[in-house]
Amino acid sequence: MAGNYTWFDDTQTPIPENPILQIRSPTDLPTYNIQSDVITLEGVASDNVLILEVTWLNDTGGSGTATGTNNWSVIDIPLILGINNITVTAHDADTNTGADVIAVEYTEVAPPPDTEDPVITIGSTDAVDGLLTIAGTAVDNVAVVEVTWVNSLGGSGIATGTANWTADITLLEGNNIITVTAYDAAGNSNADIHQETYSIPVDTEDPVIVINTPTSDTTYVTDQSLLTIAGTASDNVGVIEVTWENDTGGTGTATGTDTWTQDVPLIEGLNVLAVIAWDVAGNYGTDILNVMYTPAVVVTPDPDIIWTGDALRTNTTGQPGQYALIHFKMDLLWGNPNETTSWVWWNNVAEYNSWLNRQPLDNEFWMRVTVLSSEGDPQIIIQDCDTNIIGENVPFTLSTTGLRESAFAGIYSNILGTKTATIQVDICKDNGSGAPDEAWVSRDIFCSVTIIS
Numbered sequence: 253m254a255g256n257y258t259w260f261d262d263t264q265t266p267i268p269e270n271p272i273l274q275i276r277s278p279t280d281l282p283t284y285n286i287q288s289d290v291i292t293l294e295g296v297a298s299d300n301v302l303i304l305e306v307t308w309l310n311d312t313g314g315s316g317t318a319t320g321t322n323n324w325s326v327i328d329i330p331l332i333l334g335i336n337n338i339t340v341t342a343h344d345a346d347t348n349t350g351a352d353v354i355a356v357e358y359t360e361v362a363p364p365p366d367t368e369d370p371v372i373t374i375g376s377t378d379a380v381d382g383l384l385t386i387a388g389t390a391v392d393n394v395a396v397v398e399v400t401w402v403n404s405l406g407g408s409g410i411a412t413g414t415a416n417w418t419a420d421i422t423l424l425e426g427n428n429i430i431t432v433t434a435y436d437a438a439g440n441s442n443a444d445i446h447q448e449t450y451s452i453p454v455d456t457e458d459p460v461i462v463i464n465t466p467t468s469d470t471t472y473v474t475d476q477s478l479l480t481i482a483g484t485a486s487d488n489v490g491v492i493e494v495t496w497e498n499d500t501g502g503t504g505t506a507t508g509t510d511t512w513t514q515d516v517p518l519i520e521g522l523n524v525l526a527v528i529a530w531d532v533a534g535n536y537g538t539d540i541l542n543v544m545y546t547p548a549v550v551v552t553p554d555p556d557i558i559w560t561g562d563a564l565r566t567n568t569t570g571q572p573g574q575y576a577l578i579h580f581k582m583d584l585l586w587g588n589p590n591e592t593t594s595w596v597w598w599n600n601v602a603e604y605n606s607w608l609n610r611q612p613l614d615n616e617f618w619m620r621v622t623v624l625s626s627e628g629d630p631q632i633i634i635q636d637c638d639t640n641i642i643g644e645n646v647p648f649t650l651s652t653t654g655l656r657e658s659a660f661a662g663i664y665s666n667i668l669g670t671k672t673a674t675i676q677v678d679i680c681k682d683n684g685s686g687a688p689d690e691a692w693v694s695r696d697i698f699c700s701v702t703i704i705s
Contacts, residue, residue: 268348271349272299272350273352274295275354277292284355288331289332290331292329293329293340294326295340295352296324297342301344301345303321304321304344306320306340308326312334313330326340331356332358333359335355339353340352365438366436370435372396372399372433372442372444373388375388376388382422383422384422384423385419385420387418389417390415394437396415397414398435399433399435400432402430402433403421403424405427406424407422411432419432430446430448431443456533457488458487458536459486459536461527461528461529463527463539463541465482466481472543473544475546475548476548481514481516481541482512482514484510485510485512490532491529492531494506494508494512496514498517499526500523501519523543523544551683556609557681558608559594559608563697564698566699568700569703569704571704577662578700578701580661580662581596582650614651615649617650617680619647621675622675623673628671632664665701665703668703668705670700670701672700673698674698676694
């Protein structure tokens, strides 16, 4: 009878026997250290009947069938770093098995230390106006990781690139010894040297300076005692300082160089202001501004003007085909005899506000109107007492001639929607010479007209 059995006698049931398998190579011990990522195992197997096959299994991954049975081998079993438990199993015809296990520890071989220096070569140099451009190559048995440079007269840095590198180096006056050094990851280094002699050229070119604030002209008139002047300066090498002088007294250093500014105190009368730009070689350039300073005459508003307070607000509506309009009028002859009034008229309704605490004389006061803002593109008209159209922000006299109202401004619309405007009305007294005294008193008026369907 075929099979793997042990017989005790004719009346007993046969007992199955397992094959016997042994790993003999590379060792018959249960553990093994290796510094390779593959291993070859060899060994023997026996059975009382017949070994059908030998298989292997690595617990970190991988399995297969060995070559041979009673004498078997497995070539190049893949390993991973660490412990690999490899089980080799013999199988007989009756599915009985016998196995052996070896624990293989795989460790990497440390590479030998890198002691070889890189090789660096300066290939080209070009010096222009005190700037040296230097370039070259560097090689190493592993890799160049950095190229640096040092100037014996001062300065150092890291070149751009490694295998092919370049650096821009500022030269100082004298013999510049430039050392470029290549490094690898192990700290090995090697250097090449270039010498460049540099002489600073003599600078004889004057800077150029220009005053452009408050004017680019040579003369300026002001009523302010402190004048801000500003401008620009340039030089073939560089402007290092801008100074100023006033012939009536005062000197100093301006703020800035290429663009500069300075507040200069003025003395009443003519002030000749000079600004001077300097370079490092002592060359200088000058610009002059003649400033006539006449202090402003301080005028206070007429104390009887009471045109102050919150903005007046007006609004009205109209139908299609009609105008919606608001008139704001200045009145010299209406209302309380001791007051002069302004009044807003719309749809035959008037609202009055006083602007003076007494009745004025003819042409004693001036008025001007400025449109501060508008929406919807309304029609806005400004007129004097003779219904002359007056431009925005143009002063005109308040006169009693001919009409009760001396001036008015209006906002009109006959288009569907709402139009708004905020106007500023300024009033001041005549200076006695037929001109405004410029002591204006201001008040805003908000007007809104709407055409509704």
